[in-house]
Amino acid sequence: MKVGIDAGGTLIKVAYADGGATHFAKYPIAEIGQVAEWINGLQNCEVCLTGGKSGVLVSMLEKSVQEMVEFEATHLGVQVLLERMGRTDEAYLVTNVGTGTSIHCVQDNAQERLGGTGIGGGTLIGLSHLLTGITSFDEIVEHAKRGSRERIDLKVKHIYEGKEPPISGELTASNFGQDLFSISHELSKEELLATVIGLVGETVSTVSVHAARQCRSSTIVYIGSSFIDNVLLKEVVTSYTILRGSTPLFPDNGEYSGAVGALSVL
Ligand code: ATP
Numbered sequence: 001m002k003v004g005i006d007a008g009g010t011l012i013k014v015a016y017a018d019g020g021a022t023h024f025a026k027y028p029i030a031e032i033g034q035v036a037e038w039i040n041g042l043q044n045c046e047v048c049l050t051g052g053k054s055g056v057l058v059s060m061l062e063k064s065v066q067e068m069v070e071f072e073a074t075h076l077g078v079q080v081l082l083e084r085m086g087r088t089d090e091a092y093l094v095t096n097v098g099t100g101t102s103i104h105c106v107q108d109n110a111q112e113r114l115g116g117t118g119i120g121g122g123t124l125i126g127l128s129h130l131l132t133g134i135t136s137f138d139e140i141v142e143h144a145k146r147g148s149r150e151r152i153d154l155k156v157k158h159i160y161e162g163k164e165p166p167i168s169g170e171l172t173a174s175n176f177g178q179d180l181f182s183i184s185h186e187l188s189k190e191e192l193l194a195t196v197i198g199l200v201g202e203t204v205s206t207v208s209v210h211a212a213r214q215c216r217s218s219t220i221v222y223i224g225s226s227f228i229d230n231v232l233l234k235e236v237v238t239s240y241t242i243l244r245g246s247t248p249l250f251p252d253n254g255e256y257s258g259a260v261g262a263l264s265v266l
Pocket residue numbers: 007008009010011012028051052097098099100101120121122123124125137223224225226227228255
């Protein structure tokens with residue numbers, strides 16, 4: 001069996017294959033000990049690790065494994081996943097919305113990190129928890145789906161009252177920027193969570209679209225576990241990316257890019 005593992009700040013992603021199809025699994029980082037035990041118990045296996053917590057995982061293993069740099073693994077993995085979707089793009093950006101967000105340009109068969117932002121999946125969970133007390137990612141996403149940002153986000157048209165704005169009035173002028181002092185007690189979980197997702201989605205797509213100016217392509221491949229079953233985040237990112245003139249793409253199993261890349265070198 002061949003096993004590729006991306007141990008990130010929040011989740012451990014595993015891609016494994018025994019000749020045939022690739023299988024996927026993910027575990028919270030708190031279960032790193034169980035993942036190590038699973039690997040230690042495997043016979044006749046080759047393992048390649050990547051991600052910020054791979055050093056911790058290596059220290060728990062009783063067998064020797066390969067390691068690779070996270071950005072290279074992600075680049076290779078995205079290539080494999082795009083090919084599986086029948087795509088042959090030679091140049092694109094990759095925006096990995098993990099715990100934090102990292103943006104890369106892929107062209108001429110090499111990746112270059114263009115930048116990133118601390119606004120990412122960690123922000124999504126952290127701010128959501130502070131505002132509502134909820135701890136489960138699935139629950140946050142479920143509530144957010146039913147929420148409206150109307151009363152919380154300030155749009156350009158709200159500032160340009162009675163006057164034609166120089167840019168689309170529908171753009172967000174200020175996330176959480178409405179006069180909230182008088183209504184803070186009556187805002188629902190759904191409204192607050194939808195607005196947190198709006199903040200994260202608009203930030204990662206805006207930063208990505210700006211970064212696209214340094215890359216030959218304007219196709220932005222969005223990956224990372226923040227998008228798992230997260231319809232609202234995908235919607236916000238899709239519409240903002242298109243509005244700013246780029247093309248968004250969400251590969252199937254994109255959250256496993258690093259793990260698939262690690263698996264691909266074995
Ligand atoms: P990094 O790459 O920044 O080191 P990571 O690889 O662990 O972190 P991802 O797994 O891509 O990051 O994404 C983590 C984010 O995915 C979380 O911050 C959260 O928003 C979201 N998420 C999705 N499913 C879960 C889950 N079951 N538990 C916790 N977070 C989840």
